[in-house]
Amino acid sequence: MGTPEAPSTLRSWMSAVGEISRAVNAAEPLDGVLARVAEQACVLIGFDQCAVMLAEPDGTHLRVAGSSGLSRDYVALVSDTGSLLIHPAGPQLDSPAAEAFRAGRTVTVSDVGSAPRYGRLTHLAPKQGYRSLIAAPLHAPGAGTLGVVVAYSTAARGFGAAEVELVELLADQAALACEAARLRTGQQDVIVALSRTNAELERSRAVTEWAEQQHRALMRLVLDEVGLAGLVTALADALGASVTVEDRHGRVLARAPVSGYRPPPDAAARRRRPVRGALDALDRRNEVVEVGVDRSGRPGASAVGHPVGRAHGVWVAPVVVGRELAARLWVTNPRASPAPVERRVIERFALVVALEVLKQQNLVDVEERLSGDLVGDLLHPxxxxxxxxxxxxxxxxxxxxxxxxxxxxxxxxxxxxxxxxxxxxxxxxxxxxxxxxxxxxxxxxxxxxxxxxxxxxxxxxxxxxxxxxxxxxxxxxxxxxxxxxxxxxxxxxxxxxxxxxxxxxxxxxxxxxxxxxxxxxxxxxGAPDTLRRFARNLLRPVVAHDDLRGGDLLPTLRAWLSAGCSTSATARELVVHPNTVGYRIASIEKLTGRSLRRSDTRLDLQLALTVRDIVQAGEP
Missing domain, CATH: 3.30.70.270 (Reverse transcriptase/Diguanylate cyclase domain)
Structure with a gap:
């Protein structure tokens, strides 16, 4: 009776294996292929349920990657991180699937009720209602054990050598499917990497060519002596950005473009981080420094002409002359960050700007020398x-x-x-x-x-x-x-x-x-010491009187002399009664011992007040 069925069984197995192979070659998703393996175990060998389990990358537990006949709740329960532990703490948490994975051999359980060494079964088997099971490892050449195939029966049963061999054959098919998927993923990664590399090479070549063009253009600008304004305009055009050159005091020396210009951070922004920190570091770093982002919302274009987002980076480069910071070159650009090649272009422009600033400084030095000589001749005795x-x-x-x-x-x-x-x-x-x-x-x-x-x-x-x-x-x-x-x-x-x-x-x-x-x-x-001594001696009694009594003799004297010695005019100026002015003038005469009716006394007091005002200018 068994002989006539053999060709049919062989044909079924060959058909099943062929179906699995076609699924693998067609690059079907791995979980779908593994589900086919589980289904064939149930159909060809006569199991009630089957699952293909794979080890997690961290090697802690097994999870169901494909199944047939198992409920969703059971699949979720088995795939939980604390369920099928590969290396459990003891027999009470162990399972046949974990042992098959660890040992690399097939494990059978004829009746879960008489298998105390697998304590995990007492919790799992009643959830699905199976009585016996067989677990075979998935061996992949060069990759070790990937997982297990576990087939379940609702009745207690033994497993003969033929059934064990068939389950192991399906496990090999599942391993081949996993390995093919891994190789296919690797090939795709290689293809993506090559594609990215080619794109990066193309971009790098384009940026390099752009940088060479800017270098040649910069040399032409230097030879043509376009000046600071021409340099700034050229850099703004090259970067599609706003460019500003300021001297060390913040005075704008040149800026571009005329239309759509975006200024560098204002004084308030420069007092905040990170702008303040970047500016403090400029005298120590001869390179372009990013200081923030301009979120003005105006769209722009990148250095190579591609549209970009609405947030614009802001950078500053030092302009160094004689190892000292002479100026700052600001770039407000529509890119979040310039490429290294673009940074070098900015630094080259900063170097040429330094030469231009140095030239202007030399002109200023020459002008200062000429001005000094001119002033010396003008003031000749x-x-x-x-x-x-x-x-x-x-x-x-x-x-x-x-x-x-x-x-x-x-x-x-x-x-x-x-x-x-x-x-x-x-x-x-x-x-x-x-x-x-x-x-x-x-x-x-x-x-x-x-x-x-x-x-x-x-x-x-x-x-x-x-x-x-x-x-x-x-x-x-x-x-x-x-x-x-x-x-x-x-x-x-x-x-x-x-x-x-x-x-x-x-x-x-x-x-x-x-x-x-x-x-x-x-x-x-007059000699300074002589004038100071003259003023101090003449005004000492009047100053002492005001300091002691809080009087107003000195202000009254100054107003009286300025008013041409008119008592009534002084009274109007000080908003007091003329008799008050007369009383104060008499007090000054008494304190100084000199008559204010004499012109020489008035001249001496006027000079003394002038000297006092010069010496004490700015005091309250």
Whole structure:
């Protein structure tokens, strides 16, 4: 009876194996192929349920990858991480499937009720209702054991050698399916990797060609001497970005493009991290530094012309001259981060910008030397020896000395020239006519065209000098107006005398001696110590009276002299009764022992007040 069925059984097995092989070759999903293996175990061998289980990558437990006849709840229960542990703590948690995997051999259980060594079965078998099972390992050449095939029967039964061999044959088919899937995944990974590599090579070649084009363009710009504005425009075009060059004080030297320009971070943003940290590190790193993201929402294009998102990166590159930070090159670009090649292009432009800044600095140095020589000739004792020549040289530097000029003296303590002074003063005066600046007799002489706004310019310059040169103290004296070349010398000596007087007492601050009258001659020639001693001795009793009694003798005296010694005019100015003014004037005469009816007394007191005002300028 068995012989006639053999060909049919063989044909069934061959058909089943062929079906599984075709599924593998057709690259069907692995879980579908394994489900076919489980189904064939039930049909060909006569099991009620079957599962193909694979080990998890971490090697801790088995999970069901394909099944036939098992309920969803049972599959979920068996696949739980704490269910079929490959290396359980003891027999109470062990299972035939785990032992078959560990030992690499087939394990059979004829009746789960008499298999105490597999404690896990007492929990699992009742959930599905099986009484016997067989578990065969999945062996893959070169890959070890991948999992197990477990077939179940609802009745207790033994397993003959033929059944064991058939289950192991199906396990081999399942192993072949797993290995084929692994190889196919590896091939796909290789194909994807090759595709990505080719794409990266193409992009790298395109970026390299772009960088070479920018280098050639940069060399042409250098040879054509396009200047700072031309360099900035070219870089902005190359990067599809906004580019700004600022000097070390934050003054914009050049920017581009004209349309759609995006400025660098403002002063408030630069005080916050990460911009502040990036700027602090610029003098230590000669490279492009990303400082933040501009989220203005304006779309842009990347350095190679591709559309990008709406968030724009912001970078800054140092412009170094003589190992010192001379300027900053800002790039506000529509890319989150430039490629390394693009960063090198920015750094090359920063180097050329440094050369341009150095050239401008050299021009400034030459101009400062010429201005210093011109100021020295202008202030020559007795007036310039060649007035017309001085006027012509000043005109060549952009200054019309035929116009009235205010002569200002700026002195530093400790004394000595400072190259930054010219730069700072010109920056403060950028909204007005530029001054002629020269260093003469250990002070800086500033000749401003007569006009409004001078006080604001000098206060701004003085504040900036305190920031830039904290180790120096600056004293400024605003001298008389010089109507022509011959007037500059006397006006300078008056302003210099005021500075000398101020520095002898307490350096620093601004004093104004534009309208001194006769006292200007004493400032021009008088020694500072002598003038201070004269003023102190003459005004000492009046000052002591005011300090002791909180009086107003000094303000009254100053107002009375300014009002032409008119008691009624002084009373109106101070909003007091004329008798009060008369009483105070009499008190001053009594304290000083001098009559204010005498013109020489009034002149002495006016000079003493002037000296006191210069020495104490800026005090409350």
């Amino acid at each position: 007795g007036g310039p020896q060649h007035p017309q020549g001085v006027l012509d040289r000043a005109a060549a530097l952009g200054h019309d000395l035929a116009r009235p000029h205010v002569v200002v003296v700026l002195a530093l303590d400790p004394p000595g020239p400072a190259s930054r002074v010219t730069e700072i003063v010109r920056a403060a005066a950028r909204q007005t006519a530029p001054p002629l600046i020269g260093y003469h007799e250990d002070v800086h002489v500033l000749l401003f065209p007569d006009g409004p706004g001078l006080d604001d310019v000098l206060r701004g310059a003085l504040a900036q000098i305190e920031l830039v040169l904290p180790e120096r103290t600056a004293t400024v004296a605003i001298g008389p107006i010089a109507d022509g070349p011959a007037d500059h010398g006397p006006a300078y000596r008056v302003a210099r005398g005021a500075v000398r007087l101020r520095r002898s007492a307490r350096p620093g601050g601004v004093v104004d001696v534009r309208d001194l009258g006769l006292a200007a001659f004493l400032l021009e020639e």
